[in-house]
Amino acid sequence: MNNLNVSIIGAGLAGSLLAIYLARRGMSVDVYEARGDMRKETVAAGRSINLALSDRGIAALREVGMDEYMLAEAVPMYGRMIHSPSGETKLLPYSGRKGEYINSISRGGLNIALMNEAEKYDNVRFHFDERCVGFDCETGTANFSSGKTVTADTVIATDGAGSAVRNAMLHGGVERFDFSQDWLEHGYKELHIPPGTGGSFLIEKNALHIWPRHKFMMIALPNFDGSFTCTLFLAHQVGNPSSSEGVSSPTDVLGRQDTLPNGRVSAEPAFDQLTDASAVLDFFDREFPDAVPLMPTLVEDFFHNPTGNLGTIKCFPWNAGGKALLLGDSAHAVVPFYGQGMNCAFEDVRVLDSLLSEPPAVASGYNLAPAQRNPTDWEAVFIDYGRLRKPNTDAIADMAEENFYEMRDATADPVFQRKRELETKLEQTYPDYFSKYSMVTFREDLPYATARAKGNAQDALLMKICAETPDSSNIELPDVMALIRKQR
Amino acid sequence: MNNLNVSIIGAGLAGSLLAIYLARRGMSVDVYEARGDMRKETVAAGRSINLALSDRGIAALREVGMDEYMLAEAVPMYGRMIHSPSGETKLLPYSGRKGEYINSISRGGLNIALMNEAEKYDNVRFHFDERCVGFDCETGTANFSSGKTVTADTVIATDGAGSAVRNAMLHGGVERFDFSQDWLEHGYKELHIPPGTGGSFLIEKNALHIWPRHKFMMIALPNFDGSFTCTLFLAHQVGNPSSSEGVSSPTDVLGRQDTLPNGRVSAEPAFDQLTDASAVLDFFDREFPDAVPLMPTLVEDFFHNPTGNLGTIKCFPWNAGGKALLLGDSAHAVVPFYGQGMNCAFEDVRVLDSLLSEPPAVASGYNLAPAQRNPTDWEAVFIDYGRLRKPNTDAIADMAEENFYEMRDATADPVFQRKRELETKLEQTYPDYFSKYSMVTFREDLPYATARAKGNAQDALLMKICAETPDSSNIELPDVMALIRKQR
Numbered sequence: 001m002n003n004l005n006v007s008i009i010g011a012g013l014a015g016s017l018l019a020i021y022l023a024r025r026g027m028s029v030d031v032y033e034a035r036g037d038m039r040k041e042t043v044a045a046g047r048s049i050n051l052a053l054s055d056r057g058i059a060a061l062r063e064v065g066m067d068e069y070m071l072a073e074a075v076p077m078y079g080r081m082i083h084s085p086s087g088e089t090k091l092l093p094y095s096g097r098k099g100e101y102i103n104s105i106s107r108g109g110l111n112i113a114l115m116n117e118a119e120k121y122d123n124v125r126f127h128f129d130e131r132c133v134g135f136d137c138e139t140g141t142a143n144f145s146s147g148k149t150v151t152a153d154t155v156i157a158t159d160g161a162g163s164a165v166r167n168a169m170l171h172g173g174v175e176r177f178d179f180s181q182d183w184l185e186h187g188y189k190e191l192h193i194p195p196g197t198g199g200s201f202l203i204e205k206n207a208l209h210i211w212p213r214h215k216f217m218m219i220a221l222p223n224f225d226g227s228f229t230c231t232l233f234l235a236h237q238v239g240n241p242s243s244s245e246g247v248s249s250p251t252d253v254l255g256r257q258d259t260l261p262n263g264r265v266s267a268e269p270a271f272d273q274l275t276d277a278s279a280v281l282d283f284f285d286r287e288f289p290d291a292v293p294l295m296p297t298l299v300e301d302f303f304h305n306p307t308g309n310l311g312t313i314k315c316f317p318w319n320a321g322g323k324a325l326l327l328g329d330s331a332h333a334v335v336p337f338y339g340q341g342m343n344c345a346f347e348d349v350r351v352l353d354s355l356l357s358e359p360p361a362v363a364s365g366y367n368l369a370p371a372q373r374n375p376t377d378w379e380a381v382f383i384d385y386g387r388l389r390k391p392n393t394d395a396i397a398d399m400a401e402e403n404f405y406e407m408r409d410a411t412a413d414p415v416f417q418r419k420r421e422l423e424t425k426l427e428q429t430y431p432d433y434f435s436k437y438s439m440v441t442f443r444e445d446l447p448y449a450t451a452r453a454k455g456n457a458q459d460a461l462l463m464k465i466c467a468e469t470p471d472s473s474n475i476e477l478p479d480v481m482a483l484i485r486k487q488r
Numbered sequence: 489m490n491n492l493n494v495s496i497i498g499a500g501l502a503g504s505l506l507a508i509y510l511a512r513r514g515m516s517v518d519v520y521e522a523r524g525d526m527r528k529e530t531v532a533a534g535r536s537i538n539l540a541l542s543d544r545g546i547a548a549l550r551e552v553g554m555d556e557y558m559l560a561e562a563v564p565m566y567g568r569m570i571h572s573p574s575g576e577t578k579l580l581p582y583s584g585r586k587g588e589y590i591n592s593i594s595r596g597g598l599n600i601a602l603m604n605e606a607e608k609y610d611n612v613r614f615h616f617d618e619r620c621v622g623f624d625c626e627t628g629t630a631n632f633s634s635g636k637t638v639t640a641d642t643v644i645a646t647d648g649a650g651s652a653v654r655n656a657m658l659h660g661g662v663e664r665f666d667f668s669q670d671w672l673e674h675g676y677k678e679l680h681i682p683p684g685t686g687g688s689f690l691i692e693k694n695a696l697h698i699w700p701r702h703k704f705m706m707i708a709l710p711n712f713d714g715s716f717t718c719t720l721f722l723a724h725q726v727g728n729p730s731s732s733e734g735v736s737s738p739t740d741v742l743g744r745q746d747t748l749p750n751g752r753v754s755a756e757p758a759f760d761q762l763t764d765a766s767a768v769l770d771f772f773d774r775e776f777p778d779a780v781p782l783m784p785t786l787v788e789d790f791f792h793n794p795t796g797n798l799g800t801i802k803c804f805p806w807n808a809g810g811k812a813l814l815l816g817d818s819a820h821a822v823v824p825f826y827g828q829g830m831n832c833a834f835e836d837v838r839v840l841d842s843l844l845s846e847p848p849a850v851a852s853g854y855n856l857a858p859a860q861r862n863p864t865d866w867e868a869v870f871i872d873y874g875r876l877r878k879p880n881t882d883a884i885a886d887m888a889e890e891n892f893y894e895m896r897d898a899t900a901d902p903v904f905q906r907k908r909e910l911e912t913k914l915e916q917t918y919p920d921y922f923s924k925y926s927m928v929t930f931r932e933d934l935p936y937a938t939a940r941a942k943g944n945a946q947d948a949l950l951m952k953i954c955a956e957t958p959d960s961s962n963i964e965l966p967d968v969m970a971l972i973r974k975q976r
Contacts, residue, residue: 182666
């Protein structure tokens, strides 16, 4: 594949990892990045500071020998630490088994490591300050704001949720292009807990902290230096008049008879209420009293940091013939509540790479010449990739939205807490028991769609048992496990 | 409201009717149409030749005195005439009551009549060959391909499924703009049955004809001149590799173990198989043998007429502050299978107009100053409009897709046919019985979302009864009606 030239649009996490994978196959790889080189200059991030790296992402790093290097810089998180409004805490482990945990890692540190690794290959070139502003799906020519135009053998767009290549597909480049973008009524804001003296951690180091408050929540992930990055998830607007989530139920067709539910005024807090320091402090003192003393720059951070939006993007097909493929967030941006955005994008890279391998991973009856014999048949590779991957990225997108409601709401619910305790015991007792969370997070051998289907059936069963049995010590594990095995 | 200037983008059915409504309120109205004046030149339509006008559309025409004039040019259709593969026919009436029928009307004739009516007002001006290519959601300035720029008090975009104003909202004009476009794997092609001698109708005049064939179907609507316009609905591609509808169920994450369902080869017919005259004739002779003798230009029409796409577009919010509002297909394009696209757009106009009226049709607790006292508060009007209308346009969009499956599939099913017979008897016996179809089509007083909710509950009950009772003469009407009334 030495004579193949691939353009990658976007040197974020997915694009940088993809460059390594393609370079290892001997392809000539040019990576075009809209921003400057984050290794040389401070680049406005606009993205989360740390991320939860888990098994799907680790598996993709492992294939290029980057897993141990990266985990050495990560902070293991063994469970969710739930903070009640009165400041009590309770740890809900992610798994009852050793070795099943997630890892808080610096986005910037990981991105830089991947770029450095990619640049070890002579056949990889990074081009910074090159923003893709247009793409011709017929000719495969990409246009950059610098005026540069590039036509490679194919283009792989890892240019994120606002992908210029996807916009070209949407607006006439690909016929019958299915597309959706859906925004949550909630936004997010990043805040900060600094390290204690000597780089110590002021709250439990090895946990993902959650302050669940039903209609909103705050979380915190540890950083390697002893600090925590907090994220507040909160509605943008009180009563939310501009969102379709808040749209009224039916009335008379001319609106003459019934009342409009979801009137504009509501008691729920929202970003648009927190307009000055005293409103912010009142809100935090009331809702997160144990966190406030740990956040000396709370008010400054609150007004300095932007309020971000949370959206889900789905589309299909992901390819424009053999000229371009969307991969990662450009194809399927998800909300962050399952901690799988990066892990899913890394799995994308691993799946795509597998299709470039000797006999490609496709079934009989599907007449694709093996890619090694026909390495330039990008369209066939891209179609296979889309068919394999789409049900799984849809599944994680849906689970990520559902997990928002679990995190802000269910983690404070006694039945849910009993269910997590029961699951921990099952995992400690039965090697073949995996919670839905474990299947998604720790089972890189299971596609997301399979994890979702099995996990939903299992969850329904366990919630029923826990709702009916207030004292979980009365639940007979062998009986429960027999029911679960019967579901399979 | 004499000093208000409104720009309408698009002089199609919705835009032309809206111009009349706004002109009656004394507003100054400029209508910008991308194509030429269809009254003076042959304009490439690209849209269906005839449409089913029903009560929601008629109600909107009635308010501007256009209903009787238009119905005089329409052909009443009292039911669905089902054509079996062997050529037998069976009429399924739309209602058991007199006066509940739909009307086949010429799109062009109706559009011309509405433009002529609008032009009777001195305060309405049409501008043809003015294609809107951009819109600034901040300033409200619309740009046209002619180079013209226009800034009115507000813009109402009736520029259809490909709306330029909506694209401006999507790409940065409106924050957190929810948007989706979803394409059916089926396309459509219009065909023709000419009149018989002396303008006679060669098949039943007063019916909507359907040839349901499970995975595809043909329909025919009568024209005033004795001809019929047929539409073939058929998959674009065999096995449909590019659609997400055909995407495989989960496999191993690298695709190594399982087989891909929905392989590329399938026995279903599709447009991509009908590439020459003999393939087209073979297909029609096999599937629609009774229609072929009536279609002397079948092969020419098939290869001359384009194959259209069928998509659903949803978005929200529909307004950019008070600067612009999406209305009709630009806000909610639907598939044609409920015959409600135009009727819904006309209802949009009627609902919007009602909000410009004395005390506006909004509920207590929703602090909007009445529009008459504050006629320039377009943003408040548009927000009310969106909240009232969105649940209903979502409902008709979903019902239109669902009705595709009913028309091509269920109309050939004996249980479904018994259910329609039972419903006809109920409608003949009980003035308060309305089928779901009747609630959608003949009850302009019921919002679409209400019709959908009530209709679905009622359908589930009746299908259960008809499945359990093979001989419908054994069904006791009073017992059934008692069950239905209990549902309310």
